[in-house]
Amino acid sequence: MAKRVEAANVTAYYGGFKAxxxxxxxxxxxxxxxxxxxxxxxxxxxxxSINRMHEVLPGARVEGNLTIDGQDIYDRDVDVTAVRRMIGMVFQRPNPFPTMSIFENVVAGLRLNGVRRKSILEESAEKALRSANLWDEVKDRLGKPGAGLSGGQQQRLCIARTIAVEPQVVLMDEPCSALDPISTLAIEDLMFQLKDKFTIIIVTHNMQQAARVSDRTAFFSIEKTGDPGRLIEYDNTQKIFSNPAQKKTEDYITGRFG
Amino acid sequence: MGDTPQRSAHAGTGGTGVATSHEQPAGASARAAERFGNPGRPGGDLGGGGGLPRARAFGAERAFRGLTMAAGTTVLVIIAAIAIFLIAKAVPALRANTESFWTFEGWFPNDDPPKFGIGALAFGTVLSSLLALFMAVPVALGIALYLTHYAPRRLGNGLGFLIDLLAAVPSVVFGLWGRDYFAGPVADLSAWLHTYFGWIPIFGDGPYGSSILLGSVVLAIMVLPIVTSLSREVFRQTPTANEEAALALGATRWEMIRTAVLPYGRPGVIAAVMLGLGRALGETIALALTLGSTYAISFNILASGGNSIAANIANRFAEANDTGRGALIASGLVLFAITLIVNITARAIIYRRREFTESAA
Incomplete structure (x- = not known):
């Protein structure tokens, strides 16, 4: 289920701006x-760039090499929708489909994959909701709108929607930044469970969160506004937070950034 | 300021100034303030220990509230006045009618005794409007989706401008164009349809010419810009977050539109279609020029004939006597009722899904 992600010389642009x-x-x-x-x-x-969502924006493009278990996802012959099915994504703000019920939200990805059988959909929905620690809270109201849940529940609903299609890799873009501490904890617990099955990459502004949930940490930085971002240091989380090799990393994690 | 003795005496309740000022009508305290040379502004003696400043009795807030309320009331007054006028004029004509207003197929209100029926007109109105929507809505939604989700931005803006321009063409131009130039091709199309699809009852025999089909096609072209413009705005408002959610699940462009854009835009599209239907139902001069002005109910949309309530009013008003005008006004009332039913239906459709659409906002 889980796969290795390798990035080699990845450079990404927004139009003329090198990000x-x-x-x-x-x-x-x-x-x-x-x-x-x-x-x-x-x-x-x-x-x-890892699930090719970067190129959705007008003028955005990616150079370099990104592979999943050795397979180039930017290969000309690769179907971009297949890449995105393999590499799921959870966004910063919970974004359940507002017109769909909780159940329909969870199975939206399966329906896109052509799954029609009700029994399979129900089974997968329950499995995904259980994995997202949401089942007990919503099992009696699966027909209600997904947007009627609390922010934390919505985000777990989005996680359920993402893992329902059984991706190899799950990307999370600041998944807790719009949530309260209790919901954040629920999602962090969830990440621990999910890494049994998936490769998880998470962007976070919360360094305690990075320290708590991650095995490895990558520190990105820019020289000054307008310069492209670069990877400064990438190591085991423990090492990054206790004894980073780079001065810049240390300054950032100790709050002396800038 | 709260315990100004004169103020209390004026209010006549003996309570504190703060309490009574709330009970006064807006004008009263303003007059009081004027009379005693007191500007009456809140915070006039801030920090004086005289309690909280009084709520402003009269100001921009109240004035604006009054203005907006007056504007709102005007609509009701106008509608009521029109309704009263229409009913007052229609009733005598309906009384004089010697045939059934609902079922009689013909329009002779100027004769003695007057004979007229709304059936064929109402039927023609609804049939031509529905046909027009049937042709226009799929095209309009296609254009709107293309402009918002497929076309390069600059092309999209340019095309959108052209569509809006189409909406500004006066309907008499569409009518004349339909009658003088478009009637030929539509007659050819009618013959073709009858030859190959004649087994479908609506594609009956000729003579071809000023038919419901011609009227509907012209109507469709007129309705197209409204439905397109509104749908385009609706589709444009789809939250990017939802579109990205669909794409990230591995949706193709069309699947993303189906999953995120169309469901989100549904209430707005229904509203757009209803506005289009409203225009089609009320369209007068284009149909007066392109329909055959007959008074028979027929499902054959190819043969010359057809009529609509509004077109009939335009065609017959000049020649009408008192009863004739009353009869036309009565037909206008029926058109009003049809429009009302259409709008109520649309509201009901939107309302049924409110649980989902409201949480979307």
């Missing part, structure tokens, strides 16, 4: 990797 430059890193299967760094350093851009 990240020469990112090289390897993410091992069944681990949680945190991407940290100041705002605008390109960590979200890098994350969005």
């Amino acid at each position: 990240i430059e020469n990112i090289n890193l390897t993410v091992e299967p069944k681990t949680v990797t945190a991407l940290i760094g100041p705002s605008g350093c390109g960590k979200s851009t890098f994350l969005r």
Whole structure:
């Protein structure tokens, strides 16, 4: 289920603006990797390049090499929708489909994959909701609108929607930044469970969160506004937070950034 | 200021100034303030220990509230006045009618005794409007989706401008164009349809010419810009977050539109279609020029004939005597009722899904 993600010399542009430059890193299967760094350093851009969501924006493009278990996802012959099915994504703000019920939200991805059998959909929905620690809270109101849930529940609903299609890799772009501490904790617990099955890459501004949930941490930074973001240091989380090799990393995690 | 003795005496309740000022009508305290040379502004003696400043009795807030309320009331007054006028004029004509107003197929209100029926007109109105929507809505939604989700931005803006321009063409131009130039091709199309699809009852035999089909096609072209413009705005408002959610699940462009854009835009599209239907139902001169002005109910949309309530009013008003005008006004009332039913139906459709659409906002 889980796969290795390798980035080699990944550079991404927004039109003429170079957002990240020469990112090289390897993410091992069944681990949680945190991407940290100041705002605008390109960590979200890098994350969005991994499932080819970056190119959705007009004028945006990616150069370099990104492979999943050795397979180039930017290969000309690769179907972009297949890449996105393999690499799921959870966004910063919970974004359940407002017109769909909780159940329909969870199975939206399966329906896109052509699954029609009601029994399969129900089974997968329950499994995904259980994995997202949401089942007990919503099992009696699966027909109600997904947007009627609380923010934390909505985000777990989005996680359920993402893992229902059984991706190999799950990308999370600041999944807790719009949530209260209790919901945040629920999602962090969830990440621990999910890494048994998935490779997880998470962007976060919360360094305690990075320290708590991740096995490895990548620190991104920029020299100054307008410069492309670069990967400064990538190591075991424990090492990054206790004894970073780079001065810049240390300054950032101890709050002396800038 | 709260315990100004004169103020209390004026209010006549003996309570504190703060309490009584709330009970006074807006004008009263303003007059009081004027009379005693007191500007009456809140915070006039801030920090004086005289309690909280009084709520402003009269100001921009109240004035604006009054203005907006007056504007709102005007609508009701106008509608009521029109309704009273229409009913007052229609009733005598309906009384004089010697045939059934609902079922009689013909329009002779100027004769003695007057004979007229609304059936064929109402039927023609609804049939031509529905046909027009049937042709226009799929095209309009296609254009709107293309402009918002497929076309390059600059092309999209340019095309959108052209569509809006189409809406500004006066309907008499569409009518003349339909009658003088478009009637030929539509007659050819009618013959073709009858030859190959004649087994469908609506594609009956000729003579072809000023038919319901011609009227509907012209109507469709007129309705197209409204439905397109509104749908385009609706589709444009789809939250990017939802579109990205669909794409990130591995949706193709069309699947994303189906999953995120169309469901989100549904109430707005229904509203757009209803506005289009409203225009089609009320369209007068284009149909007066393109329909055959007959008074028979027929499902054959190819043969010359057809009529609509509004077109009939335009065609017959000049020649009408008192009863004739009353009869036309009565037909206008029926058109009003049809429009009302259409709008109520649309509201009901939107209302049924409110649980989902409201949480979307």
